Amino acid sequence: MKEKLFIIKIGGNVIDKEDDLKTFLEDFSKITDKKILVHGGGKIASQIGTRLGIEPNYHEGRRITDDETIDLVTMVYGGLINKKIVAQLNAFGSLAVGLTGSDANSIIAHKRPITDGVDFGWVGDIDQVNTRFFNSLLTNGITPVLAPLTGNIEGHILNTNADTIASEVAQALSDSFETHLIYCFEKPGVLKEIEDENSIVDRIDRTQYKQMCESGVINTGMIPKLTNSFKALRNGVSQVVIGHSRNVLSLTKNDFQQCTRINL
Amino acid sequence: MKEKLFIIKIGGNVIDKEDDLKTFLEDFSKITDKKILVHGGGKIASQIGTRLGIEPNYHEGRRITDDETIDLVTMVYGGLINKKIVAQLNAFGSLAVGLTGSDANSIIAHKRPITDGVDFGWVGDIDQVNTRFFNSLLTNGITPVLAPLTGNIEGHILNTNADTIASEVAQALSDSFETHLIYCFEKPGVLKEIEDENSIVDRIDRTQYKQMCESGVINTGMIPKLTNSFKALRNGVSQVVIGHSRNVLSLTKNDFQQCTRINL
Numbered sequence: 001m002k003e004k005l006f007i008i009k010i011g012g013n014v015i016d017k018e019d020d021l022k023t024f025l026e027d028f029s030k031i032t033d034k035k036i037l038v039h040g041g042g043k044i045a046s047q048i049g050t051r052l053g054i055e056p057n058y059h060e061g062r063r064i065t066d067d068e069t070i071d072l073v074t075m076v077y078g079g080l081i082n083k084k085i086v087a088q089l090n091a092f093g094s095l096a097v098g099l100t101g102s103d104a105n106s107i108i109a110h111k112r113p114i115t116d117g118v119d120f121g122w123v124g125d126i127d128q129v130n131t132r133f134f135n136s137l138l139t140n141g142i143t144p145v146l147a148p149l150t151g152n153i154e155g156h157i158l159n160t161n162a163d164t165i166a167s168e169v170a171q172a173l174s175d176s177f178e179t180h181l182i183y184c185f186e187k188p189g190v191l192k193e194i195e196d197e198n199s200i201v202d203r204i205d206r207t208q209y210k211q212m213c214e215s216g217v218i219n220t221g222m223i224p225k226l227t228n229s230f231k232a233l234r235n236g237v238s239q240v241v242i243g244h245s246r247n248v249l250s251l252t253k254n255d256f257q258q259c260t261r262i263n264l
Numbered sequence: 265m266k267e268k269l270f271i272i273k274i275g276g277n278v279i280d281k282e283d284d285l286k287t288f289l290e291d292f293s294k295i296t297d298k299k300i301l302v303h304g305g306g307k308i309a310s311q312i313g314t315r316l317g318i319e320p321n322y323h324e325g326r327r328i329t330d331d332e333t334i335d336l337v338t339m340v341y342g343g344l345i346n347k348k349i350v351a352q353l354n355a356f357g358s359l360a361v362g363l364t365g366s367d368a369n370s371i372i373a374h375k376r377p378i379t380d381g382v383d384f385g386w387v388g389d390i391d392q393v394n395t396r397f398f399n400s401l402l403t404n405g406i407t408p409v410l411a412p413l414t415g416n417i418e419g420h421i422l423n424t425n426a427d428t429i430a431s432e433v434a435q436a437l438s439d440s441f442e443t444h445l446i447y448c449f450e451k452p453g454v455l456k457e458i459e460d461e462n463s464i465v466d467r468i469d470r471t472q473y474k475q476m477c478e479s480g481v482i483n484t485g486m487i488p489k490l491t492n493s494f495k496a497l498r499n500g501v502s503q504v505v506i507g508h509s510r511n512v513l514s515l516t517k518n519d520f521q522q523c524t525r526i527n528l
Binding site: 048051052053071074075076077078079080082083084086087088089090091092095096097098099100102103104105133136140142149151153154155156157 | 420
C-alpha cells in the first residue's frame with residue numbers, strides 16, 4: 001500500500017491576512033502525514049509593484065508577465081512570501097524548504113506560446129515534475145513549500161498558476177504515493193450563492209460542473225481549481241477536496257462534511 | 265580519504281554586473297567536484313529600497329536591519345538574486361537549489377544581542393549548520409546556493425554576512441568533506457595597493473594580517489573575509505583562497521598563482 005501524501009494549496013486571499021495565514025500554518029504543521037504546500041501570490045506583489053512604479057499590463061483582463069513583472073513576482077512570491085512561510089513552518093516544527101520550480105529543476109515549464117497574437121510574457125506551462133527530487137526531500141522528512149513559479153531549461157523563471165502547480169505535482173507523485181489534493185481558500189467550498197457560506201456544494205462531478213458553468217453558478221476564480229481537479233483525478237490522484245483554510249486539518253479526514261469533494 | 269567540497273562565495277560587486285555574473289556561473293558550473301555557492305547582496309537591494317521609499321537606517325556607518333529592511337532583503341537576496349542564479353546554473357547544467365538558512369533550518373542563527381546600546385535589528389549570528397541536510401543534497405548531486413540570510417528558531421529571517429555563512433558552512437562540513445573555501449570578488453586577491461592589480465599579496469598568515477591591519481594596508485572590506493578565513497582554517501577547513509571571480513575555475517587548482525592564499 002502506498003503512503004499518503006497531502007498536496008495542499010493555500011490561496012492568495014489567506015496569504016494577505018497575517019493572522020489567518022499563521023493559524024493555517026500552525027494547523028498545517030500538525031498534519032502528521034507527508035505533505036507539500038503550494039502557495040498563491042496574494043495582493044502584496046501588486047502593492048509592491050505599484051510602489052515600484054511597475055505599471056500592470058493587461059490583455060482582456062489577464063495580466064501580462066513582462067520583464068519587470070517576472071522580476072517582481074520572483075522577489076515577492078519566491079522571496080518574501082515563500083521564505084516567511086518557510087520560517088514560520090519551521091518554528092511550528094515542520095522542517096520546510098521553500099522552492100520555485102527552478103530549484104533542482106523541480107518543475108520544468110516552457111514559456112506559453114503566442115496564441116491568437118497574444119503574448120502573455122513570462123508565463124509557464126508545466127512539462128515535467130522532478131519526482132526524484134520531491135521523493136528525496138519527503139523521505140528525509142522535509143516539507144516542500146512551492147511558490148507559484150516554474151523555470152524553463154534556458155534558465156528563465158516563469159509565472160505559473162498555483163492551482164495548476166498543485167495539481168501537476170500531485171499527479172506526478174501519484175506513482176509513489178496515495179496523493180490527496182486539497183485546495184484551501186477563504187470559503188468553505190464551492191458555493192451556490194457566493195455570499196452564503198451555507199450554500200456549499202458537497203460534491204461536483206464533470207456533468208454538474210458543465211451545468212454549473214452553463215448556468216453561470218461557478219465563479220470564474222473556481223474554474224482553474226475545478227479543471228485542475230478533474231485532470232488530477234484522471235491522472236492518478238486519489239482525492240480532491242476544496243475547503244476553507246481554517247479547516248485544513250479536518251479536510252485531511254475522509255468524513256469531514258464542510259467542503260466540496262470532486263468526483264470524475 | 266574525504267571527498268573534496270568547494271564552498272565558493274561570490275561577492276556583491278560581481279552580482280551587480282550581469283555579464284560578469286553569467287561568466288562566473290558558467291565557469292562555476294564546470295567545477296566537477298561537489299560544490300556550494302554563497303552569494304552576497306549587491307547594490308540592487310538598496311536601489312529597490314530607494315524606489316520603495318525605504319529609508320536606510322545607519323549606526324556608525326553600519327546599516328540597521330529594521331522590519332522594512334529585512335523584508336526588502338528577504339525579497340531581493342532570497343528571491344530575485346538567489347532564484348536568478350539558480351535558474352542560470354540549472355541552464356548551465358548544475359542541478360542547483362536556492363536556500364536561505366531558514367530552509368530546512370539549514371543555518372540557524374540568533375538575533376545579535378544589543379551591544380553598547382546598539383540594536384542592529386534583524387541581524388543573525390550563526391549557531392548551527394544542518395550538516396545532515398547539506399550532506400543529503402550534495403549526495404544527490406545537488407548544488408546548494410545560499411543567500412546571505414539565516415533564520416532563528418522563532419521563525420524570523422535574519423540578515424547575515426555572506427563571508428561568514430561561507431566560512432561557517434565550510435567549517436561544519438569539514439567532518440564529512442575535505443573543504444576548500446574560496447572567496448571570489450572583483451579583484452585578483454588581497455592587494456597592497458588597492459588600485460594596482462599586480463600588487464597581490466600571495467600569502468597571508470595571522471602575523472602578517474596583524475601587521476597589515478596596523479599599517480592600514482588592509483581595506484576594511486577585506487576584514488570579514490580574513491577573520492572568517494583564519495577561523496575556518498582553525499576549524500578543519502583545508503584551504504582558503506581569495507581571488508577574482510573570472511578565475512574561479514583556476515582557483516580550484518592548487519598551483520594557481522594569481523590569488524591570495526591564507527595560512528594560519
